Amino acid sequence: LEAAGTELQAGTVWDDQFEIRIDGGQAFRAGDTVTGTVVVTPKKSLSLNGVRLELHAHRADRGGIKHVTSVAKADVTGKTKLDGGVRQELPFALPVPADALPSFVADNNRLDHRLTLSADRKLRTDLNAAMEVAVASPRSGPA
DSSP states (O other): OOOGGGOOOTTOOBOTTEEEEETTOSEEETTOEEEEEEEEOOSSOEEESEEEEEEEEEEEETTTEEEEEEEEEEEEESSEEEOTTOOEEEEEEEEOOTTOOOOEEOSSEEEEEEEEEEEEOTTSOOEEEEEEEEEEOOOOSOO
């Protein structure tokens, strides 16, 4: 069984000008609000309509059955201009629903999670970056 998160969506441009940094590491619990920073160091000036993050669950079952679900979304910024060569940090907060399924690997199936960033450019292909993350079961009892 191959990892569900290993395939890239056709037509997607993965861009190294963007880095996603999550406070506390790449693992968090369902029901938590994930905070962090998108670090952008554009090679040349960019005009963006917006930057957004989306948490996807990638399920793979035996027999080649695959399914991708959007778990959570957050806008990082609206319209913005970024100067070439100038590093910028864009903070974000992404609430993860308490009913989000945890990441797992079993003999016949697996559920991986990917945090995907999309930078929307007018009349051009979006720029994207992604990172694998792990989602754990929600906290039991008071936090």
